Amino acid sequence: MPNKGIHTTLVNSGSHTLDQNGVTVKTINPPVHHASTVLFESYTDLQAAARGEYRGVSYGTAGLPVQRAFEGAMTALEGGAYTKAFQSGINAITTALMAFTRSGDHILVVDNVYGPTRRFCDQTLAKFGVRTEYLPSAVSADVQDYIKPETRLIFLESPGSNTFEIQDIPAITALARENDIITIMDNTWATPLYLKPFDLGVDVIIQSVTKYISGHSDVLLGTVTVQADRVDTFKRFCWTMELYASPDDCYLALRGLKTLALRLRHHEAAAREVAAWLAGLDIVEAVLHPALPGHPQHQLWKRDFTGSTGLFGFVFKQEYPDQAVAAFIDALELFGLGFSWGGYKSLMTVGQYRRTAASKYKARTVFRVNIGMEDARDLIADLKNGLKHLNGHRETADA
Numbered sequence: 001m002p003n004k005g006i007h008t009t010l011v012n013s014g015s016h017t018l019d020q021n022g023v024t025v026k027t028i029n030p031p032v033h034h035a036s037t038v039l040f041e042s043y044t045d046l047q048a049a050a051r052g053e054y055r056g057v058s059y060g061t062a063g064l065p066v067q068r069a070f071e072g073a074m075t076a077l078e079g080g081a082y083t084k085a086f087q088s089g090i091n092a093i094t095t096a097l098m099a100f101t102r103s104g105d106h107i108l109v110v111d112n113v114y115g116p117t118r119r120f121c122d123q124t125l126a127k128f129g130v131r132t133e134y135l136p137s138a139v140s141a142d143v144q145d146y147i148k149p150e151t152r153l154i155f156l157e158s159p160g161s162n163t164f165e166i167q168d169i170p171a172i173t174a175l176a177r178e179n180d181i182i183t184i185m186d187n188t189w190a191t192p193l194y195l196k197p198f199d200l201g202v203d204v205i206i207q208s209v210t211k212y213i214s215g216h217s218d219v220l221l222g223t224v225t226v227q228a229d230r231v232d233t234f235k236r237f238c239w240t241m242e243l244y245a246s247p248d249d250c251y252l253a254l255r256g257l258k259t260l261a262l263r264l265r266h267h268e269a270a271a272r273e274v275a276a277w278l279a280g281l282d283i284v285e286a287v288l289h290p291a292l293p294g295h296p297q298h299q300l301w302k303r304d305f306t307g308s309t310g311l312f313g314f315v316f317k318q319e320y321p322d323q324a325v326a327a328f329i330d331a332l333e334l335f336g337l338g339f340s341w342g343g344y345k346s347l348m349t350v351g352q353y354r355r356t357a358a359s360k361y362k363a364r365t366v367f368r369v370n371i372g373m374e375d376a377r378d379l380i381a382d383l384k385n386g387l388k389h390l391n392g393h394r395e396t397a398d399a
């Protein structure tokens with residue numbers, strides 16, 4: 001049978017059966033068990049569980065059918081060997097970072113990494129003797145200049161948070177392998193549909209399932225997927241942490257997977273339309289969207305990715321006073337103001353982002369847009385109206 005298309009694969013992901021009193025119950029969607037305790041059939045099974053030799057699930061934290069169905073679906077989609085779901089994306093990130101480091105290690109993290117990932121490295125990993133150094137956001141083979149004998153791990157996020165630079169992933173992973181360094185990639189922006197990090201040499205993939213995979217802004221969930229040679233280390237660490245993900249959230253994430261490909265198509269098309277419109281405005285200096293030909297790493301995006309999603313940024317040519325920005329933002333009717341992204345509603349955030357390495361956007365105000373499932377022309381009309389409220393720029397907003 002030829003390889004199945006992505007829509008077929010998603011619809012058939014996470015299938016299961018349930019045995020009840022010898023009768024096999026088969027539904028399209030998995031059952032959701034709310035359970036801490038799992039009952040054993042016999043004393044022999046109870047003793048086997050105590051020895052860690054029981055073949056079934058022995059406790060809620062080990063993952064019940066719905067968690068396992070979702071994890072299995074993610075393993076297949078990422079093309080890895082094992083996935084574990086966690087209560088949030090950041091929880092997946094911090095667990096992976098702890099699982100693969102130890103005191104005395106040096107790690108390299110891209111400068112455009114998600115803010116709370118940076119905070120965890122600087123404050124918590126540092127407390128346990130792991131030292132973090134930041135790589136330029138668009139790092140490539142120059143990663144070589146940063147590798148030290150004690151470098152154990154490289155953490156990538158491409159495009160990275162808020163400024164959307166792309167890294168040369170195969171160039172970095174090739175050097176990492178030569179130097180026996182593990183690479184972890186936060187692949188939330190592209191999802192498993194638009195980037196295959198394992199094919200580019202990455203060892204561990206993170207998803208904030210909170211974003212596109214669940215897709216409706218009503219779930220917090222994350223996954224870590226590892227290649228075969230990392231399964232033992234990761235499983236052993238997870239076993240000591242006893243972290244788990246809620247069955248209801250895994251159920252919703254699995255349901256989200258079924259429509260992921262369709263939703264992404266809309267996010268991609270609408271975001272490209274809005275981004276192209278913004279790029280044509282006189283008052284806009286740059287639209288930070290890797291699928292636009294003017295993006296500095298557009299060629300790398302074209303080489304490695306098979307699509308783009310709905311999150312991008314833009315900067316104005318001038319820095320506006322707070323009052324003007326407030327007038328623009330508060331005039332928007334279709335864009336909610338709030339963190340996170342990947343859901344059906346369009347959102348806007350505004351900020352200046354911390355950078356260690358040299359960056360064009362170090363002291364600049366970046367507007368971040370999450371394009372949801374609305375019609376692009378309505379979003380453009382809303383932005384156009386909002387921009388009329390930027391002080392003294394009534395005329396250019398009509399460009």
Ligand SMILES: Cc1ncc(COP(=O)(O)O)c(C=O)c1O
Nearest residue numbers: 088089090114188208210221340
């Ligand atoms: C790139 C990226 N990774 C990870 C996360 C963390 O996800 P969660 O909100 O599920 O903890 C976020 C959240 O905004 C993010 O933007």
